[in-house]
Amino acid sequence: MRNTPLHYALLIALGGTSSPLFAQESAPEPASPEACFALDFDAARLACYDKALGRGPADTRAADAAASAALMARKEAKALDEQNPRRNELFAHDELDSLAANAGRGSLLDSRWELAKDSKLGLFQLRAYKPVYLLPAFWSSKPNVMPHSPNPNNSVTAPEELDGTELKFQLSFKTKVTENLFGDNGDIWVGYTQSSRWQAYNSELSRPFRETNYEPEVMLTFRNGYSLFGWNGRMTGISLNHQSNGRSDPLSRSWNRVIFNVGLDRENWAIMLRPWYRIPESRSEDNNPDIEDYIGRGDATLVYNHKGHELALTGRHSLRSGDRAHGSVQLDYGFPINNLLRGHVQVFDGYGESMIDYNHRATYIGVGVSLLEWF
Numbered sequence: 001m002r003n004t005p006l007h008y009a010l011l012i013a014l015g016g017t018s019s020p021l022f023a024q025e026s027a028p029e030p031a032s033p034e035a036c037f038a039l040d041f042d043a044a045r046l047a048c049y050d051k052a053l054g055r056g057p058a059d060t061r062a063a064d065a066a067a068s069a070a071l072m073a074r075k076e077a078k079a080l081d082e083q084n085p086r087r088n089e090l091f092a093h094d095e096l097d098s099l100a101a102n103a104g105r106g107s108l109l110d111s112r113w114e115l116a117k118d119s120k121l122g123l124f125q126l127r128a129y130k131p132v133y134l135l136p137a138f139w140s141s142k143p144n145v146m147p148h149s150p151n152p153n154n155s156v157t158a159p160e161e162l163d164g165t166e167l168k169f170q171l172s173f174k175t176k177v178t179e180n181l182f183g184d185n186g187d188i189w190v191g192y193t194q195s196s197r198w199q200a201y202n203s204e205l206s207r208p209f210r211e212t213n214y215e216p217e218v219m220l221t222f223r224n225g226y227s228l229f230g231w232n233g234r235m236t237g238i239s240l241n242h243q244s245n246g247r248s249d250p251l252s253r254s255w256n257r258v259i260f261n262v263g264l265d266r267e268n269w270a271i272m273l274r275p276w277y278r279i280p281e282s283r284s285e286d287n288n289p290d291i292e293d294y295i296g297r298g299d300a301t302l303v304y305n306h307k308g309h310e311l312a313l314t315g316r317h318s319l320r321s322g323d324r325a326h327g328s329v330q331l332d333y334g335f336p337i338n339n340l341l342r343g344h345v346q347v348f349d350g351y352g353e354s355m356i357d358y359n360h361r362a363t364y365i366g367v368g369v370s371l372l373e374w375f
Contacts, residue, residue, distance in 0.1 A: 063105040063116065064232065068225075101184045103225040108270040108305060108375045109234040109263045114176070115223040117184055123176050128372045129191050130172035131312075131332065133344045135366035138168040138197065142362040147251060149359070154250045154287045163202040166210060168366055170195040174219075181220075189219040191239075197354060211354045217241040221261070230266060237261035241276070245355045252287045253355035255279075270375065272301045293324045294359045295352035303374045308336040310373045316352070326351045326361075334373040344370035 036048035098117060105116035112128060114120045121127075143162040148155040174191035181188065193215040199208050221237035239261065244254030256279040263272050275298035283289060296316035303312045310333070317327035328350025335343050346366040352358045 060104060060106040060110075063102050066099045066102065068103075069099075097184070100225070101223070103223070104232060104234050104265075107232070107234060108265045108268075108303070111375060113189075113221055113235055113263075114187070115221075115235055120179060120187075121176075123179060126173050126175055128172075129174040130193050131170060131334070131344075131370060131374060132172055132372040133170055133334075133346075133368060133370035135168040135344065135346060135368035136200075137165060137368065138346075138364065138366040139165045140362050140364050142360075144357045144360040144362070147356050147360070149250075149253075149288050150290055151283075151287055154252060156250055161202075161204060162210065163199055165201060167198040167200040168196065168368075169198075172372075182222075185223050187221050189221065191215075191217050191219060195354070211245055211356045213243060213245055213355050215241065215243045217259075219261070228264065231264040231271070232266055233262070233264050235261070235263040237263075243355065247356075249287075251356060253291075253358060254287055255281075255291055268304055268306045270303045270305075272303075274299050274301075288355075288358055291352075291358050293318045293320060294326045296327055301374070305373070305375045308342075310334045310375065312374055316350070328352055332373075334370050337369075342370045342373070344368050 033049060033052040036045050036052060039045040039048055101117035103116065104110045105119055107115075110116050110119050114127075141164075143164055145159040145162055146156045170193065172191070172193040174189045176187055176189050178188035180186065194212065196212040197210045199205060199210050202208070217239045219237055219239035221235055224233040224235055226233040237260070239259045241257045241259050242254070243257075245252065247253070257276040258279065259274050259276040261272065261274050263270065265271070278292055278297075297319045299314055299316040301312060301314040303310065312332040312334075314330045314332075315327065316329075318324055328348065330346065330348040333345045337343050344367075346364070348364040349362075351361050353362065353364050
């Protein structure tokens with residue numbers, strides 16, 4: 001009998017993609033598998049068992065090959081069905097659909113966004129989003145002692161005695177609220193990120209929190225399955241994003257955006273491209289009318305992850321020329337210290353390290369520990 005793409009799809013699936021779903025969260029090394037039983041959250045318990053039993057991630061290449069073969073087989077089966085409507089195909093089309101929907105299972109982006117059909121872990125469970133870290137030493141080359149804005153109601157008139165070294169931390173998580181909105185694709189996530197800069201060593205000012213940024217958002221994400229210059233297009237998404245510092249005038253800063261998201265990966269690399277559109281506000285109520293010319297109109301994050309070491313490079317730009325050309329670059333490096341602790345180094349240069357500093361340029365260097373990285 002002639003081997004068709006359908007046969008290849010099933011052979012690849014049986015041989016290479018039958019392992020359990022890829023555990024997302026990092027977990028400490030347990031003393032024994034029995035120790036994992038005490039964990040309440042399903043994802044954390046699964047990750048613990050994987051650590052204890054030495055299980056590795058799924059073979060993404062096998063899943064991609066099976067999905068590609070399934071798509072070819074589906075086209076072939078459709079053509080045969082059109083030629084012979086009474087034909088009884090041995091393998092149902094839904095099996096091919098299932099293989100195609102598992103493209104990218106075990107990839108970096110799948111590990112965070114549950115893109116593949118068999119990677120989905122259900123609704124209303126907390127998942128990692130952006131990095132979570134604590135930087136006890138966060139140094140600035142030029143503290144912003146007099147924040148200003150084109151809106152006269154949002155400019156400080158007297159300087160504040162700020163320390164050049166402070167403490168910074170970031171918390172971030174998300175949860176899925178709707179799954180498979182369009183057939184076997186399309187998930188809605190709700191995310192929240194908070195980053196704080198604390199003048200913990202400034203006793204003269206009673207150690208205040210200098211700036212805290214709050215960022216809730218709602219995201220609609222879709223699984224993709226295309227290739228581009230050796231990269232695998234894994235996901236696209238659109239989100240409604242609010243970011244503010246929750247302060248009163250003249251220190252209030254805020255904006256609302258519609259953010260488009262494109263995610264690609266290959267082996268140990270991932271890239272996220274995020275152009276955005278700012279939702280307009282009335283000029284009298286806009287705390288920061290020129291924020292797009294400084295924080296930018298989009299960003300790109302390139303991540304390399306290998307054996308517990310992760311490098312992430314994020315760049316932003318205003319996408320304008322001349323006096324309106326501004327942007328920033330941030331480098332994060334996370335590395336293992338022991339089974340429970342990770343080190344984290346952050347370097348930022350440019351505009352908009354925080355909302356209050358959106359039009360203030362400086363270099364920042366932070367050193368500390370992290371609980372979660374991008375992947």
